[in-house]
Amino acid sequence: MTTETIPVPDLGGADEVEVIEICVAVGDSVQAEDSLVVLESDKASMEIPSPRAGRITAIRLAVGDKVNAGDPLVEMAPLEGADAGEEQAEPPAPAAEEQAVAAEASTEAAPEPAPAPEAAGEPRVELIRVPDLGTSDEVDVIEVPLRAGDTVEEGASLVVLESDKASMDVPSPMAGTVRSIKVAEGDRVSTGSPLLELEVAAAAPAEARPESEPVESRPAPAPSPAPAAERKPSSFQDDVGPASTAGQREAAQATHLYAGPAVRKLAREMGISLEQVPGTGPKGRILKSDVQGFVQEVMAGRGVLSGSGIPAIPEVDFARFGEVDVEPMSRLHKATAANMHRSWLNVPHVTQFDEADVTELEAFRTSLRAEAEERGTRLTPLPLLLKACAAALQAHPGVNVSLTSDEQVVRKRYIHIGMAVDTPAGLVVPVIRDVNRKSLWELAEEVAELAEKARQRKLTPNDMQGGGFTLSSLGALGGQGFTPIVNAPEVAILGVSRLAVKPVWDGSEFVPRKMLPLSLSYDHKALNGGDAGRFLTHLVELLGDIRRMLL
Numbered sequence: 376m377t378t379e380t381i382p383v384p385d386l387g388g389a390d391e392v393e394v395i396e397i398c399v400a401v402g403d404s405v406q407a408e409d410s411l412v413v414l415e416s417d418k419a420s421m422e423i424p425s426p427r428a429g430r431i432t433a434i435r436l437a438v439g440d441k442v443n444a445g446d447p448l449v450e451m452a453p454l455e456g457a458d459a460g461e462e463q464a465e466p467p468a469p470a471a472e473e474q475a476v477a478a479e480a481s482t483e484a485a486p487e488p489a490p491a492p493e494a495a496g497e498p499r500v501e502l503i504r505v506p507d508l509g510t511s512d513e514v515d516v517i518e519v520p521l522r523a524g525d526t527v528e529e530g531a532s533l534v535v536l537e538s539d540k541a542s543m544d545v546p547s548p549m550a551g552t553v554r555s556i557k558v559a560e561g562d563r564v565s566t567g568s569p570l571l572e573l574e575v576a577a578a579a580p581a582e583a584r585p586e587s588e589p590v591e592s593r594p595a596p597a598p599s600p601a602p603a604a605e606r607k608p609s610s611f612q613d614d615v616g617p618a619s620t621a622g623q624r625e626a627a628q629a630t631h632l633y634a635g636p637a638v639r640k641l642a643r644e645m646g647i648s649l650e651q652v653p654g655t656g657p658k659g660r661i662l663k664s665d666v667q668g669f670v671q672e673v674m675a676g677r678g679v680l681s682g683s684g685i686p687a688i689p690e691v692d693f694a695r696f697g698e699v700d701v702e703p704m705s706r707l708h709k710a711t712a713a714n715m716h717r718s719w720l721n722v723p724h725v726t727q728f729d730e731a732d733v734t735e736l737e738a739f740r741t742s743l744r745a746e747a748e749e750r751g752t753r754l755t756p757l758p759l760l761l762k763a764c765a766a767a768l769q770a771h772p773g774v775n776v777s778l779t780s781d782e783q784v785v786r787k788r789y790i791h792i793g794m795a796v797d798t799p800a801g802l803v804v805p806v807i808r809d810v811n812r813k814s815l816w817e818l819a820e821e822v823a824e825l826a827e828k829a830r831q832r833k834l835t836p837n838d839m840q841g842g843g844f845t846l847s848s849l850g851a852l853g854g855q856g857f858t859p860i861v862n863a864p865e866v867a868i869l870g871v872s873r874l875a876v877k878p879v880w881d882g883s884e885f886v887p888r889k890m891l892p893l894s895l896s897y898d899h900k901a902l903n904g905g906d907a908g909r910f911l912t913h914l915v916e917l918l919g920d921i922r923r924m925l926l
């Protein structure tokens with residue numbers, strides 16, 4: 376079997392052009408004109424079509440390589456059998472300039488030879504035309520970033536043109552001020568079409584050229600190397616991200632992600648997936664300003680969170696609907712919001728509900744009221760709940776764990792429980808250590824002490840670290856149940872709502888019982904429903920009969 380090396384074609388003078396996508400794999404059968412790779416300079420990107428049909432036997436470059444004309448691209452063997460039947464007549468090799476990946480120098484728009492200045496030192500107006508596109512086809516104007524009066528540097532993008540195969544920035548051949556713009560987005564232009572008039576300072580280098588001397592004509596860029604009709608219609612290459620497999624490309628194409636090469640390059644440099652960036656250009660095209668705006672939103676903490684792909688909530692001018700007061704969020708509010716959001720996005724939450732019959736527990740607690748007063752403390756349900764949670768965690772150590780990013784399970788031998796405290800400044804979660812080793816009175820004192828410290832904003836970072844489980848009691852406020860957010864990296868949190876006297880069937884009659892609503896939210900990455908269910912059922916049993924804590 377004879378194989379042939381297919382080289383990188385003439386790139387119109389561009390060198391060191393980056394490979395951004397390889398469209399074929401070893402073993403693939405390709406037809407003439409099928410795309411082999413996509414190359415991209417800072418000004419244009421372009422599919423390199425196969426010059427003939429064949430089967431790929433080796434790929435000689437990789438994504439990220441910088442290549443030059445003549446570098447080996449792929450090895451190809453002739454097609455055999457049925458595949459060979461599909462082979463079409465070999466198309467004429469595209470002209471060198473038709474295959475060009477535009478380099479900055481080679482894509483310069485062509486200025487009209489200038490009329491003689493009326494007086495030395497006066498500015499002159501250059502009519503800038505579409506440069507040689509290497510094809511007689513018309514291409515779309517997809518972006519006109521300038522307005523009359525804008526100043527441009529030499530090399531700045533004047534317009535972005537796009538064919539069905541590629542898009543390219545047309546850089547300005549010289550510095551100047553835009554006098555008028557001759558095209559609009561959506562227009563179709565071809566080589567030589569007027570683009571804009573540029574007022575050029577008298578001292579501009581172009582003026583030094585003899586009037587009759589045409590602007591140097593370099594090998595032309597080719598947004599459309601061959602008439603569209605001759606090419607396979609599937610590709611819209613420049614408008615999809617550099618996906619590496621056919622499946623990814625199809626998926627990307629399905630999303631109709633429109634962006635020019637400079638925009639894609641900018642996004643890549645900033646580590647942004649264009650799929651996250653809402654496009655404001657025609658057909659939803661993503662503009663440079665969209666990428667920049669997106670970065671600003673993220674930096675300001677308003678935009679999409681890292682890689683989540685969640686579209687940002689649009690900013691609303693609430694004052695349009697009535698009087699409003701606006702004040703900055705406090706640091707605590709911001710920290711709580713960030714923690715909640717992080718946990719909400721990272722933790723697959725499940726919440727399980729139950730009710731504990733705390734009739735006896737409440738009777739016991741009430742019986743201790745006088746003693747509590749003597750001790751100068753208050754015995755709310757919370758210390759008893761802490762005690763019961765500690766016993767349940769001891770019996771179900773799988774709930775007292777954290778997962779690490781390198782897929783380890785950290786089992787904690789200590790039982791430290793966080794307690795959500797509602798303060799005027801916001802929510803804080805001080806941690807009570809070694810709950811299992813402390814008496815009810817010690818816990819009651821510590822709860823009161825930490826709650827007071829929290830309200831006076833005197834908690835230290837150390838007071839709020841090291842928890843393995845959290846208790847969030849809204850019982851004093853009311854409510855029948857809620858779904859607390861796991862305080863990651865912990866994996867479970869117990870929500871406690873207001874106890875209510877309810878009729879409970881005891882087997883022969885309904886009896887009034889004090890029922891305490893509980894909701895256990897857990898991280899389904901760490902716990903399964905069975906683990907969480909066993910833990911909550913055990914906790915309900917302990918609260919129903921605190922003598923069981925002695926077992």
Ligand code: CAO
Binds near residue numbers: 798848
């Ligand atoms: N059902 C009925 N009454 C309850 C109750 C419940 N589940 N839990 C507490 N109570 C009662 C207490 O017994 C107390 O009554 P007495 O004054 O008659 O003793 C009263 O409600 C007030 O209790 P408290 O709130 O002062 O004390 P606590 O120990 O129950 O809670 C603390 C302490 C710090 C946890 C609590 O004040 C608090 O800040 N809770 C809010 C937690 C929170 O915001 N969670 C949500 C976080 S996620 O957004």
